[in-house]
Amino acid sequence: MTGEPLLQVQALRKVYGRTVVLDGLDLDVDAHDVVVLIGASGSGKSTLLRCIDLLEDVDDGAVLLEGRDVTDPRVDADAVRARMGIVFQSFNLFPHLTVLDNVTLAPRKVHGIARDVAEDKALAMLDRVGLRDRAGAHPDQLSGGQQQRVAIARALVNDPVLMLFDEVTSALDPELVGEVLGMLKELKTEGMTMLVATHEMGFARQVADSVCFLDGGRVLESGPPEQVLGDPVEDRTRRFLRRIIEAGRL
Amino acid sequence: MTTTWTPSARQRDRDAYRRGRTRRSVLVSAASTVVLVGAVVLVTVTSPGWARVQASFFDPRVAWTALPDVATGLWLNVRVWLAASALMLVFGLLLAVLRTSRSPVLWPVRALATGYIDLFRGTPMIIVLYLVLFGVPGLRLQGTPQSQAVLGTIALTMTYSAYVAEVLRAGIESIHPSQRAAARSLGLSNTQTMRFVVLPQAVRRVVPPLLNDVVSLQKDAGLISVGGTILDAIRYAQIQTSETASFTPYVVAGVLFVLISIPLTRFTDHIARRNGYTFTGGRA
Numbered sequence: 031m032t033g034e035p036l037l038q039v040q041a042l043r044k045v046y047g048r049t050v051v052l053d054g055l056d057l058d059v060d061a062h063d064v065v066v067l068i069g070a071s072g073s074g075k076s077t078l079l080r081c082i083d084l085l086e087d088v089d090d091g092a093v094l095l096e097g098r099d100v101t102d103p104r105v106d107a108d109a110v111r112a113r114m115g116i117v118f119q120s121f122n123l124f125p126h127l128t129v130l131d132n133v134t135l136a137p138r139k140v141h142g143i144a145r146d147v148a149e150d151k152a153l154a155m156l157d158r159v160g161l162r163d164r165a166g167a168h169p170d171q172l173s174g175g176q177q178q179r180v181a182i183a184r185a186l187v188n189d190p191v192l193m194l195f196d197e198v199t200s201a202l203d204p205e206l207v208g209e210v211l212g213m214l215k216e217l218k219t220e221g222m223t224m225l226v227a228t229h230e231m232g233f234a235r236q237v238a239d240s241v242c243f244l245d246g247g248r249v250l251e252s253g254p255p256e257q258v259l260g261d262p263v264e265d266r267t268r269r270f271l272r273r274i275i276e277a278g279r280l
Numbered sequence: 281m282t283t284t285w286t287p288s289a290r291q292r293d294r295d296a297y298r299r300g301r302t303r304r305s306v307l308v309s310a311a312s313t314v315v316l317v318g319a320v321v322l323v324t325v326t327s328p329g330w331a332r333v334q335a336s337f338f339d340p341r342v343a344w345t346a347l348p349d350v351a352t353g354l355w356l357n358v359r360v361w362l363a364a365s366a367l368m369l370v371f372g373l374l375l376a377v378l379r380t381s382r383s384p385v386l387w388p389v390r391a392l393a394t395g396y397i398d399l400f401r402g403t404p405m406i407i408v409l410y411l412v413l414f415g416v417p418g419l420r421l422q423g424t425p426q427s428q429a430v431l432g433t434i435a436l437t438m439t440y441s442a443y444v445a446e447v448l449r450a451g452i453e454s455i456h457p458s459q460r461a462a463a464r465s466l467g468l469s470n471t472q473t474m475r476f477v478v479l480p481q482a483v484r485r486v487v488p489p490l491l492n493d494v495v496s497l498q499k500d501a502g503l504i505s506v507g508g509t510i511l512d513a514i515r516y517a518q519i520q521t522s523e524t525a526s527f528t529p530y531v532v533a534g535v536l537f538v539l540i541s542i543p544l545t546r547f548t549d550h551i552a553r554r555n556g557y558t559f560t561g562g563r564a
């Protein structure tokens with residue numbers, strides 16, 4: 031392998047109407063690293079993740095996955111999405127499908143895996159997230175934490191090279207946050223490359239290889255967690271962290 | 281549970297009280313029904329015009345003679361109704377999917393679907409029937425069906441597909457965009473997302489209004505009699521009426537239509553009432 035980052039975001043620009051959300055944002059994620067995105071509400075964390083997963087068209091700049099520009103319109107976007115996994119704040123499980131069918135949908139329809147093989151694989155994945163016995167349930171019969179774990183299993187079953195997490199614990203009750211963050215820690219030990227938007231500073235400290243503070247549509251400050259969270263250079267980072275501390279989240 | 285529970289004296293007292301109340305309200309409603317129905321019947325049959333009204337609309341002998349023919353004709357209406365129901369669901373679905381598609385390749389088809397829906401939702405059913413039943417055979421084109429039952433089915437399908445398409449479109453658009461995003465993020469194509477994620481949820485949501493259209497189509501299946509040569513329930517009733525000078529055969533046909541629609545209407549109500557229509561939620 032070359033020393034090239036797995037994911038490169040180059041001068042990314044994204045505009046909604048007159049709001050410039052991303053304004054020439056640069057960001058690299060090395061293979062097997064965990065990069066945590068922090069920033070005020072509305073700073074564009076979700077937008078960045080959605081652009082990387084090609085769920086939004088970008089207005090300028092590029093996203094490179096393994097060195098290849100995937101924002102090029104000639105690239106098969108479905109095939110690129112199939113290689114990345116994203117987990118949303120609001121789970122977004124398919125309510126009309128059972129847990130097992132939620133997890134096997136993409137393997138069967140996108141990756142063309144036979145049903146029984148896909149189900150074996152899905153059950154193994156559900157076993158990992160501790161939900162094998164709920165395989166036949168529908169999403170609305172599960173707790174929020176269980177739903178989020180299914181959503182993670184649904185993304186992981188496709189063997190993604192990169193996982194994107196968008197505030198996956200902020201819709202959860204405090205006692206359920208741990209079970210989901212625990213899964214992310216486990217993924218890190220297995221070498222999964224992850225880009226994680228979160229307000230959980232404790233998690234960022236423990237797990238992140240680097241922390242990026244988003245502000246004004248760019249990465250204003252980035253570095254190892256102890257530096258960005260402990261001794262930030264930028265004024266705005268400091269103020270953001272102070273507000274977080276006041277809100278009791280550090 | 282293994283604990284044995286016997287209701288307390290307090291609960292037994294409550295239950296006894298409730299039973300007493302229930303018995304009383306049943307008696308009261310039975311009595312009031314008897315009084316009301318009796319009054320209506322009495323007033324009706326003693327009113328001066330009743331003999332003429334009965335001869336015109338409720339002549340039992342005429343009803344009895346008309347029944348076999350009208351019932352035979354009804355079987356044709358039922359077949360037309362079932363065929364048109366199946367067809368309208370298929371075409372309605374096609375129109376709805378085309379209309380909600382975003383692919384630029386499909387732009388002309390989308391415009392066509394939109395135009396079709398606007399046109400047929402606005403045109404009275406009877407006009408479409410006249411045009412198809414009388415206009416199409418007049419063309420003498422090769423391969424056009426000549427049977428008025430088939431032509432009637434086509435006309436009903438043409439109009440009702442537009443209604444069904446609108447109902448389905450509303451269902452499709454009610455599915456939260458985050459469901460699409462989740463499906464696309466897994467690598468599903470646009471078509472696969474529609475087929476496996478959006479449509480199954482959309483259809484479940486609009487089952488009650490779809491059933492309403494099926495009920496309404498059942499009534500309108502009676503309109504094919506305007507073709508004149510179709511021997512359906514209403515046409516038979518018309519013939520019988522001209523022979524007996526009593527309108528009773530129409531009443532017979534009407535009653536039969538109502539009898540067929542009742543189970544379906546009840547079923548629709550049941551579905552609509554069954555709230556918490558499960559597994560169709562979809563969080564923001």
Ligand SMILES: Nc1ncnc2c1ncn2[C@@H]1O[C@H](COP(=O)(O)OP(=O)(O)OP(=O)(O)O)[C@@H](O)[C@H]1O
Binds near residue numbers: 070076
């Ligand atoms: N589809 C959209 N249309 C218009 N504006 C949008 C859209 N999505 C996001 N925005 C705007 O873009 C900005 C960034 O939103 P984004 O959701 O990326 O922020 P965020 O950092 O994820 O915030 P939070 O921490 O609250 O989740 C906000 O000002 C938001 O209003």
Ligand SMILES: [Mg+2]
Binds near residue numbers: 196
């Ligand atoms: Mg967000």
